[in-house]
Amino acid sequence: MNRSEQPFALYEKIKKSIVRDIESGTLNPDDxxxxENKLAKSFNASRMTANRALKELAEEGRIVRxxxxxxxVARPKPGAALLEIKSIAKEIADWGGVHSSQILVLKKEKITAKIAQKMNLKFDDKIFHSIIVHKDRNVPVQYSERFINPEVAPLYLSQDFKKITPSDYLLSVAPVQEAEHIIEAVTCNKEIQKLLxxxxxxxxxxxKRRTWSYDMVATYSIIISPGSRYKLVGKFIRG
Amino acid sequence: MNRSEQPFALYEKIKKSIVRDIESGTLNPDDxxxxENKLAKSFNASRMTANRALKELAEEGRIVRxxxxxxxVARPKPGAALLEIKSIAKEIADWGGVHSSQILVLKKEKITAKIAQKMNLKFDDKIFHSIIVHKDRNVPVQYSERFINPEVAPLYLSQDFKKITPSDYLLSVAPVQEAEHIIEAVTCNKEIQKLLxxxxxxxxxxxKRRTWSYDMVATYSIIISPGSRYKLVGKFIRG
DNA sequence: GGATACTACTTGTCTATACAAGTATAGATA
DNA sequence: TATCTATACTTGTATAGACAAGTAGTATCC
Structure with missing residues (x-):
């Protein structure tokens, strides 16, 4: 049979056909x-291809096998449309990701900061502070500032960030249980303007991002990107 | 070769073996x-079985292909975990939502626009276009511009947006199947500056948001908020 | 009537093979 | 030096066939 003469893969076609039937009402819940055998015959495909289509639709929650x-056909759950979040979570995470070959650590020290307030610490507690400028082909593209609760990552200062990125190290010692993200448009101060x-x-x-670990604020970070775009693409699983 | 003499399927064994290597440190991020071929040989399996194992691990975000x-091996970012998206989807949707008591419709007409390109329409097709300034206690807080594919919502112009918000109406006639969101920081043109x-x-x-419905671009909208904050709060399901 | 075996169908797993398509590298060529 | 090319590898898609395992209905035996 044919293989890839069409722009779309065969299993995608089968999936789309079924989804269309569900959304048009040709197929109703519990129908x-x-x-697999009949689908295969109908689409002139092998059973494995029909199997893949049905398996993926089941993973997406549209059908039950x-x-x-x-x-x-799966019954529509009460509840609003869910966004496929994997990609979004990934994008958010990537935003703060840095490669060791592209970073420039400017500061890494214990300081005292008003920022402690945001981390539910006392005004004059000590916290770790690092500033990193992320470069891409020698062009600065991202400025990031991190404040780390020493109680959560006491050995932060002694890490070799050529071997492990700050994100990865923090994750290894402090599993993130909750996170808050605040996105806003700003103009930068002169220091950051120079760096970027x-x-x-x-x-x-x-x-701006705060993470919690073991019921404590583990990190507070500020990431600034000039002209950057932050793209979230997601599919609604159910209309 | 053997098939199901063991309690677990072969592809599960391969998956578990790789996960074990990742968690024990035998395999490190970016390793x-x-x-597939080597895995197949090593487990005395066919390539398709190794393929299934790797494909599923990739879907789970543990590896990148x-x-x-x-x-x-994927980097252990928090993004490897799943964010509870319900709240985020709601936030994003609410961002474009307006209450009739707080809106000021400036334009609502069929126009011809280059924007048609973004909607995969021909250059001189007609599309609906509306501009809305969202006010809070008489202070403008949001500017939104919508382009609507008339094929999806032919009766858009005749709606009474005192009874139903544009978002709600569009959702009722065109179930959103896919959405793309692009968040960026910008400065506005003079017209928008005046309005806001x-x-x-x-x-x-x-x-900027594009939605698809029935394989067509249904809407393209631009929402601009000065000094606005966009807050996403979510729990990580897997630490 | 009630338990058992058989049959027909379904999905689940697996194999062995094939070709398509993307990427990196080394070597030849201009 | 710079560019093309062959090739060796990778993953992606698809096939045709096989057996396993779960379910429902039917026929058979007691």
Whole structure:
């Protein structure tokens, strides 16, 4: 049979066909979907290809499969549309990700800061503080500032960040249980403008992030990207 | 070869073996994982079985696969975990939501626009276009511009947006199947500056959003908020 | 009638093979 | 030096066939 003469893979076609039937009302909840064998015959495909289509639709929650019985259209759960979050979580995480070959650590010290307030610490507690400028082909593209609760990562200062990125190290010692992200548009102060080599009025995207671990604020970080774009692409699983 | 003499399926064994290597430190982030062929040989399995194991691990976010290059251990970012998205989807949706008591419709007409390109329409097709300024206690807080595919919502112009918000109406006639969000920091043109009563260099947050329905681009909207904050709060499901 | 075996169907797993398509590298060529 | 090319590898898709295992209904035996 044909293989890749069409722009889309065959299993994608089968998936789309079934999804169309569900959304058009041709197939209603609890209705039986064609079996793998019948689908294969109908699309002139092999059973494995039909199997892949049905398996993926089941993972996406559109159908339910029961061994020995058949495949059925899933009932729409009460609850709003869910976004496929994997990609979004990934994007958010990547935003703060740095490669050791591209970073420039400016400060790494214990300081006393008002920022302690944001971390629910006393005003004159000591916290770790690091500033990193992320470069891409020698062009600065991201400024990040991190404040780390020493109670959560006491050995932060003695890490070799050529071997492990700060994100990775923190994750290894303090599993993130909760996170808060605040995205806003800002203009930067002169220091950051210099580091990022941008004009004074250039709008930047700021991502502030707090993470909690063991019921404590583990980190507070500020990430600033000039002219950067933050793209989230997601599919609604159910309309 | 053997098939199901063991309690677990072969592809599960391969998966578990790789996960074990990752968690024990035998395999570190960015390390190359054995190729499908080598895995197959090593486990006395066929390549398809190794393929299934790797494909599922990639879906779970533990490894990254690159066609033509190989398979690599994913970096243990918090993003490897899943964010509870419900709240985020809601926040994003609410961002474009307006209450009739607080809106000021400036335009609502069929126009011809280059924007049609973004919607995969021909250059001189007609599309609906509306501009809304969202006010809070008489202070403008949000500017939004919507382009609507008339094929998806032909009756858009005749709606009474005192009874139903544009978002709600569009959702009722065109179930959103896919959405793309681009967040960026911008400065506005003079027209928008006037409408929002802001200074020329005030950084604004821009959210561009495209939605698809029935394989067509249904809407393209631009939402601009000066000094606005966009807050996402979520729990990580897997630490 | 009630338990058992058989049959027909379903999904689940696995194999062995094939070709398509993307990437990196080394070597030849201009 | 710079660019093309062959090739060796990778993952992606698809096939045709096989057996395992779960379910429901039917026929058979007691």
């Amino acid at each position: 039986k979907v064609l079996s 029961v061994q020995g019985v058949g495949t059925f 080599k941008i004009k004074p009025d250039e709008p930047c995207l700021s991502l | 190359k994982v054995l190729s 690159v066609q033509g290059v190989g398979t690599f 009563k802001i200074k020329p260099d005030e950084p604004c947050l821009s959210l």
